[in-house]
Amino acid sequence: MTTAPWAVLFDMDGVLIDNTEFHINAWIQFAQLRNFPLTRDLYIEHINGRVSADAMAYVLQRPIPADELAALTEEKESIYRELYQPHLQPAPGLMSFLDALKAQGVRTAVGTSAPASNVSFTLDGLNLRPYFDAVVDASMVRRGKPDPEIYLKAAERVGVEPARCIVFEDAFAGIEAGLRAGMHVVALATTHMHEELADTGAALIIDDFTALTVNQLRQLID
Numbered sequence: 751m752t753t754a755p756w757a758v759l760f761d762m763d764g765v766l767i768d769n770t771e772f773h774i775n776a777w778i779q780f781a782q783l784r785n786f787p788l789t790r791d792l793y794i795e796h797i798n799g800r801v802s803a804d805a806m807a808y809v810l811q812r813p814i815p816a817d818e819l820a821a822l823t824e825e826k827e828s829i830y831r832e833l834y835q836p837h838l839q840p841a842p843g844l845m846s847f848l849d850a851l852k853a854q855g856v857r858t859a860v861g862t863s864a865p866a867s868n869v870s871f872t873l874d875g876l877n878l879r880p881y882f883d884a885v886v887d888a889s890m891v892r893r894g895k896p897d898p899e900i901y902l903k904a905a906e907r908v909g910v911e912p913a914r915c916i917v918f919e920d921a922f923a924g925i926e927a928g929l930r931a932g933m934h935v936v937a938l939a940t941t942h943m944h945e946e947l948a949d950t951g952a953a954l955i956i957d958d959f960t961a962l963t964v965n966q967l968r969q970l971i972d
């Protein structure tokens with residue numbers, strides 16, 4: 751075992767909080783207003799885990815100029831926040847797991863495709879911000895997941911080389927982003943079932959954080 755630093759990089763939606771069904775319903779409502787017949791399967795294939803610029807271009811079937819994107823994103827995200835607000839809570843076992851990481855001096859970051867408004871809704875709404883050394887959101891990158899940029903930037907912010915980072919993800923696009931960044935990936939079976947995640951390249955598949963120990967995680971690196 752070495753003493754070099756290592757880091758845990760958390761995706762936000764579907765990992766820190768189990769909220770995928772609320773995003774699906776919000777996207778379906780938003781798409782209906784634009785006569786786009788969005789279904790759960792189409793959401794999973796084209797939207798899940800991706801930045802708004804890419805998701806909007808799919809739903810509106812055209813590239814979205816930057817001056818239009820912010821308003822469209824806020825329209826959709828305010829539907830989502832209204833639906834999810836009464837249910838906002840950390841994923842099972844998350845708080846004890848974050849405490850354990852902090853107690854052992856492990857560096858931590860969030861790497862999310864969400865806009866800053868949703869990051870604030872989640873991290874400030876649950877008082878999670880003090881647990882993270884860095885937060886990288888959609889506004890800070892040029893290319894969204896499955897591109898590795900979000901996770902590479904998070905690793906750089908916490909000063910840890912990619913091979914010593916472990917990414918927690920639930921979405922196919924996010925798992926791909928973590929692997930392309932040269933990191934280890936732990937998949938959360940929130941949005942997808944264990945069987946669907948089996949061939950993704952994830953080193954470990956878990957239901958939630960309740961049974962996970964820091965030592966178990968560390969073994970993935972050492």
Ligand SMILES: O=P(O)(O)OC[C@H]1O[C@@H](O)[C@H](O)[C@@H](O)[C@@H]1O
Pocket residue numbers: 761762763764773774777797798799800801802861862863864865868921924
């Ligand atoms: O936190 P994550 O999983 O990177 O992604 C956030 C995005 O995840 C997508 O699945 C949602 O539909 C988006 O609206 C959301 O912004």
